[in-house]
Amino acid sequence: xxxxxxxxxxxxxxxxxxxxxxxxxxxxxxxxxxxxxxxxxxxxxxxxxxxxxxxxxxxxxxxxxxxxxxxxxxxxxxxxxxxxxxxxxxxxxxxxxxxxxxxxxxxxxx
Numbered sequence: 811x812x813x814x815x816x817x818x819x820x821x822x823x824x825x826x827x828x829x830x831x832x833x834x835x836x837x838x839x840x841x842x843x844x845x846x847x848x849x850x851x852x853x854x855x856x857x858x859x860x861x862x863x864x865x866x867x868x869x870x871x872x873x874x875x876x877x878x879x880x881x882x883x884x885x886x887x888x889x890x891x892x893x894x895x896x897x898x899x900x901x902x903x904x905x906x907x908x909x910x911x912x913x914x915x916x917x918x919x920x
Contacts, residue, residue, distance in 0.1 A: 838862035
């Protein structure tokens with residue numbers, strides 16, 4: 811699989827995950843509208859607030875990853891994809907297969 815194919819696949823999967831998570835988040839927001847806002851005294855309130863917070867964090871993670879994928883696509887177009895941003899040496903293909911958005915080689919990542 812080419813780098814472009816890997817990144818396109820990663821972008822497609824992340825975009826779908828983000829859409830799903832945003833739908834889940836909207837569901838928690840809607841559920842919390844009908845609940846008592848006083849989480850301390852509402853046995854379900856804390857659960858809804860916690861779940862909304864958890865999904866919100868996952869949305870943020872997916873958005874950040876999507877930004878990383880887009881940055882990798884820009885590097886690919888510029889001819890700098892697969893080059894370590896720290897030492898300038900090639901990033902091993904195996905690392906890029908596992909983490910297509912990597913900007914550093916294994917040595918510089920540590």
